[in-house]
Amino acid sequence: MIDFILTEKEFDKNNIPWNGNRFLIGNGYFGIRGTLEEYTKEYMCAVNMAGIYDRAGDAWRETVNAPNPLYTYIKVNGKKYALPENEPVSHIQMLDFENGIHSRKTVWKTENGEITIKCERFASMSRRHLIAMKYTFSSDFECDAEIITGIDGDVWDINGPHFVNMRTGYDDGVNYVTGVTGEKNISVTVRDTINADFNAAVESENTENGVYRHIFFKAETGKEYSIEKIAEVTTSEDDFKTQGDIADITYYGLKAEHTAEWSRIWDVSKITIDGDDEAMYALNYSIYHLNCIAPRELKGKSIAARGLSGQVYKGAVFWDTEMFMIDYYIHTEPQIAKTLLQYRIDTLNGARTKAEEYGLKGAYYAWESQDGGYEGCSDYNVTDVFTKRPMRTHFRDKQYHVSAAIVYGLMKYINATGDYDILNEGAMDMVVECARFYRSLLIKKADEPYYEIHDVVGPDEYHERVNNNAYTNRMAKFVFDTALELIEKYPSDEYDDLKIMLKDSSEKIFIRKPDENGIIEQFDSYFKLEDVRVDEVRSRLIDPKEYWGGAYGVAADTQVIKQADVVAMLSMFKDDYTSEIMEKNLKYYEPRTEHGSSLSACMYSLLSCYTNKPETAYPMFMKSAKADLIKGGKEWAGLVYIGGTHPAAAGGAWIVAVKGFAGITEEDGKLICKPNIPEKWQGMSFKLMYRNKLYAVRIDRENAAITEI
Numbered sequence: 001m002i003d004f005i006l007t008e009k010e011f012d013k014n015n016i017p018w019n020g021n022r023f024l025i026g027n028g029y030f031g032i033r034g035t036l037e038e039y040t041k042e043y044m045c046a047v048n049m050a051g052i053y054d055r056a057g058d059a060w061r062e063t064v065n066a067p068n069p070l071y072t073y074i075k076v077n078g079k080k081y082a083l084p085e086n087e088p089v090s091h092i093q094m095l096d097f098e099n100g101i102h103s104r105k106t107v108w109k110t111e112n113g114e115i116t117i118k119c120e121r122f123a124s125m126s127r128r129h130l131i132a133m134k135y136t137f138s139s140d141f142e143c144d145a146e147i148i149t150g151i152d153g154d155v156w157d158i159n160g161p162h163f164v165n166m167r168t169g170y171d172d173g174v175n176y177v178t179g180v181t182g183e184k185n186i187s188v189t190v191r192d193t194i195n196a197d198f199n200a201a202v203e204s205e206n207t208e209n210g211v212y213r214h215i216f217f218k219a220e221t222g223k224e225y226s227i228e229k230i231a232e233v234t235t236s237e238d239d240f241k242t243q244g245d246i247a248d249i250t251y252y253g254l255k256a257e258h259t260a261e262w263s264r265i266w267d268v269s270k271i272t273i274d275g276d277d278e279a280m281y282a283l284n285y286s287i288y289h290l291n292c293i294a295p296r297e298l299k300g301k302s303i304a305a306r307g308l309s310g311q312v313y314k315g316a317v318f319w320d321t322e323m324f325m326i327d328y329y330i331h332t333e334p335q336i337a338k339t340l341l342q343y344r345i346d347t348l349n350g351a352r353t354k355a356e357e358y359g360l361k362g363a364y365y366a367w368e369s370q371d372g373g374y375e376g377c378s379d380y381n382v383t384d385v386f387t388k389r390p391m392r393t394h395f396r397d398k399q400y401h402v403s404a405a406i407v408y409g410l411m412k413y414i415n416a417t418g419d420y421d422i423l424n425e426g427a428m429d430m431v432v433e434c435a436r437f438y439r440s441l442l443i444k445k446a447d448e449p450y451y452e453i454h455d456v457v458g459p460d461e462y463h464e465r466v467n468n469n470a471y472t473n474r475m476a477k478f479v480f481d482t483a484l485e486l487i488e489k490y491p492s493d494e495y496d497d498l499k500i501m502l503k504d505s506s507e508k509i510f511i512r513k514p515d516e517n518g519i520i521e522q523f524d525s526y527f528k529l530e531d532v533r534v535d536e537v538r539s540r541l542i543d544p545k546e547y548w549g550g551a552y553g554v555a556a557d558t559q560v561i562k563q564a565d566v567v568a569m570l571s572m573f574k575d576d577y578t579s580e581i582m583e584k585n586l587k588y589y590e591p592r593t594e595h596g597s598s599l600s601a602c603m604y605s606l607l608s609c610y611t612n613k614p615e616t617a618y619p620m621f622m623k624s625a626k627a628d629l630i631k632g633g634k635e636w637a638g639l640v641y642i643g644g645t646h647p648a649a650a651g652g653a654w655i656v657a658v659k660g661f662a663g664i665t666e667e668d669g670k671l672i673c674k675p676n677i678p679e680k681w682q683g684m685s686f687k688l689m690y691r692n693k694l695y696a697v698r699i700d701r702e703n704a705a706i707t708e709i
């Protein structure tokens with residue numbers, strides 16, 4: 001059995017931002033970047049809060065980072081030792097992702113000998129408000145040591161500062177920092193307590209935005225000195241209570257609860273792959289991230305595109321959730337999937353407002369959705385590297401496919417859980433409003449019999465304002481058909497007129513057919529664009545951070561696309577197409593796809609599985625599963641920082657493993673398994689929730705079995 005441990009054995013300053021992502025711990029309520037205890041905001045430390053937003057002045061609205069209660073460093077004989085300033089003798093950073101525990105050990109050489117610090121920490125999975133840390137010092141000589149530990153309220157922000165008011169202080173052994181946001185007066189409070197296993201003199205220090213303890217002691221040669229910290233994070237927006245008083249909670253007691261909770265989660269979510277440890281490791285690492293960001297216990301909260309790894313993409317929710325992540329939750333903890341959908345139901349009014357803003361009907365969901373469905377995306381979402389001016393982009397106003405993604409996600413949930421009750425809880429309105437929205441987008445040329453959708457940005461964002469994007473039109477039809485099906489199932493007079501309109505829309509919307517070569521053109525006149533390959537387009541960049549799309553990006557007048565578009569459509573509607581058509585389109589679009597989005601590879605992989613080509617699917621599957629394990633992911637869109645974790649790629653890897661390689665489908669209310677695993681895999685086993693029952697799936701090279709547990 002392989003260990004689920006991620007290790008970095010040397011210190012490299014250049015890896016600080018990447019390590020912040022890949023060593024992340026989290027519990028859905030917050031995510032804690034994998035930065036080291038002595039780091040401050042320059043090194044992108046963050047306790048990133050799920051769904052708590054603020055807007056500072058005219059800057060972009062984004063999620064808030066809480067004051068950091070892990071801030072700790074050491075002084076020996078009056079001298080500070082910290083990374084990255086002091087070169088270590090040795091350094092190791094680890095993430096035990098089986099148990100959600102981050103640790104590090106660093107040794108420095110001093111004038112008198114070596115000193116060692118060890119630190120272990122976790123974001124409690126059992127009590128969501130809590131963070132625990134154990135910090136240990138030792139030296140191979142006698143010295144005067146001082147551990148400085150506190151709550152650092154001078155937090156890292158991309159578009160901050162968000163706390164316009166800070167209060168710091170201590171009360172009966174508990175230190176606290178409260179930050180109050182400017183836009184909505186939301187308070188975020190962090191409190192901590194310390195427990196030391198040795199005699200020390202403690203002095204407190206309060207600053208404008210932090211509160212610290214200075215712990216002085218005489219260290220004996222070779223002896224370990226540990227402090228244990230329990231910290232609590234709460235906000236004025238919380239809709240669930242804290243459990244217990246932090247002064248009464250012990251590090252080991254909390255750790256035992258936390259690891260028990262992780263083991264409960266893994267019991268359902270682990271996937272075993274026989275014969276390929278690398279794939280099993282990467283896939284389960286992806287699953288780890290999906291578990292760290294799942295909004296367990298949170299009401300009506302969803303997941304941001306960069307999870308809880310920071311404020312990138314404004315902490316906003318994209319189509320990523322319903323298209324790429326929700327499948328995992330549906331089949332492991334359906335309650336979480338329902339929470340994600342509840343967020344969309346709750347934000348329906350925001351989507352109605354957006355539709356109205358563009359003179360459209362129904363519900364046009366935000367491309368970058370924040371609380372209340374507020375659209376976080378600006379009209380100028382990329383900064384030009386040459387002029388340093390904001391560039392007009394059309395993500396906000398033209399990515400119409402977002403509303404359909406939500407209906408698609410809802411139907412995946414309903415089909416797999418049988419929870420039709422959700423329709424009475426607001427989801428029916430949501431579907432109907434999305435159908436009205438697509439109806440209001442349809443246009444008809446005087447002499448053509450069909451309806452078209454013009455002026456669109458499809459999943460391939462490099463080509464803006466195109467007509468009849470194959471993906472968008474097909475998704476619109478899906479929404480019309482879904483609304484019709486549900487209206488038939490739950491008839492109501494209210495929908496009589498709508499029914500006629502939807503039927504008409506579904507029958508007449510233009511769905512592009514494969515051409516004489518079997519290729520589906522991505523949008524009108526796409527084939528007329530310059531037919532070059534990705535490397536050629538890349539070679540035309542003047543600056544590596546240049547944006548490829550938009551009005552004059554290097555890809556805009558070529559057939560080079562950012563991410564799966566037609567291929568995404570084919571994987572979603574595979575039953576409408578023959579294997580031959582799917583294969584031809586894969587072959588056509590693959591050399592023309594930059595895979596400039598982490599959402600792309602899994603779609604190509606999935607479609608390759610559907611065409612019975614597991615070996616072709618494998619490298620793209622690995623690319624998806626390793627999105628956060630491999631350095632060098634895309635970090636810039638123009639001058640806008642877009643680094644962070646990639647939960648959609650993680651979810652996409654899960655979809656490929658389960659629906660692609662294991663070939664899990666639903667037929668007549670039953671789970672079916674038609675595996676097509678890569679040659680080197682000897683087998684797979686995993687569990688799946690389906691219609692309120694838990695199943696064990698066991699696949700080997702000859703057999704496949706699904707057994708109810």
Ligand code: IFM
Pocket residue numbers: 305313318319320459461597599648
């Ligand atoms: O939703 C995606 C989009 O499709 C490509 N750019 C990044 C977004 C967030 O992941």
